[in-house]
Amino acid sequence: MLHPDFYKNKTVVVNFWFIACRPCIAEMPALNRLYDKYKSDSTVFIGITFDDTTKIKKFLETTDFKFNIVSLTQEDISAFKKISFYPLTIILNKQSVVRYVVFGRPAGKKQDEEIFDLLDARLQKIVKE
Numbered sequence: 001m002l003h004p005d006f007y008k009n010k011t012v013v014v015n016f017w018f019i020a021c022r023p024c025i026a027e028m029p030a031l032n033r034l035y036d037k038y039k040s041d042s043t044v045f046i047g048i049t050f051d052d053t054t055k056i057k058k059f060l061e062t063t064d065f066k067f068n069i070v071s072l073t074q075e076d077i078s079a080f081k082k083i084s085f086y087p088l089t090i091i092l093n094k095q096s097v098v099r100y101v102v103f104g105r106p107a108g109k110k111q112d113e114e115i116f117d118l119l120d121a122r123l124q125k126i127v128k129e
Contacts, residue, residue, distance in 0.1 A: 004079065005066070006095075007044060007092075007096065009042070009094045010041075010042050010043060010044050010094060011038075011042060011043045011044070011045070011091065011092065011093060011094055011123070011126055011127045011129075012043075012044045012045075012046065012091070012092040012096075013034070013038075013043070013045045013046070013067075013089065013090075013091050013119075013123065014046045014048060014089065014090045014091075014092070015031060015045075015047045015048070015067060015087060015088070015089045016046075016048050016049070016077065016081060016084060016086060016087060016088040016089075016090075017022070017045075017047055017048070017049050017086060017087050018049045018050055018051050019049070019051045019055055019056070019059050019122060021086045021087065023087055023104065024086055024087040025063065026111065026112075027087055027111070027112070027115050028063065028064070028065050029064075029112055030112045030113075030115045030116040030119075031065070031066075031067065031089075031115075031119075032065065032066045033116055034116060034119055034120060034123065035066040035067060036066070037120065038123055038127065039066075041059075042094070042127070043093050043127060044068070045068060046064065046066040046067055046068050046069075046070055047065060047067035047068065047069045047070070048069075048071075048072060048077060049059060049069065049070070049071055049072075049073060050071070050074045051071060052071060052110070053071050056069055056071060064115075076091075083103055085103040085104055086101040086103075087090055087103065087104070088102075089101070089102050089103075089119065091119070091122060091123060091126050093126050093129045094129060095129075098120075098121070099126045099129070100122040100123075100126065102118060
């Protein structure tokens with residue numbers, strides 16, 4: 001994981017996921033679109049999982065996920081993630097304040113569009129703070 005100073009004055013999008021989580025995998029195309037739209041020196045995208053690095057490498061050979069992937073133990077994740085739902089996406093502003101949290105997937109028929117639109121609307125505002 002990168003040194004904490006790396007995140008200073010940056011908007012940070014954190015997504016908690018794991019390989020066996022079908023909703024997590026299903027939202028990755030929308031998250032990749034978000035990454036493509038906002039990637040910059042001032043916005044960081046991190047995917048946190050408890051899967052081991054060997055599984056992650058194999059998974060990423062067939063599935064595109066553009067976030068910087070960090071593998072932590074479930075205990076480490078539980079130490080700062082008190083919500084047990086997956087997927088979970090958190091957006092922090094440049095002052096490292098949590099500005100938005102969304103967990104689970106939308107229930108509509110166009111879930112990819114809904115999750116993208118939801119996160120896009122929030123991120124547009126947060127990157128300007």
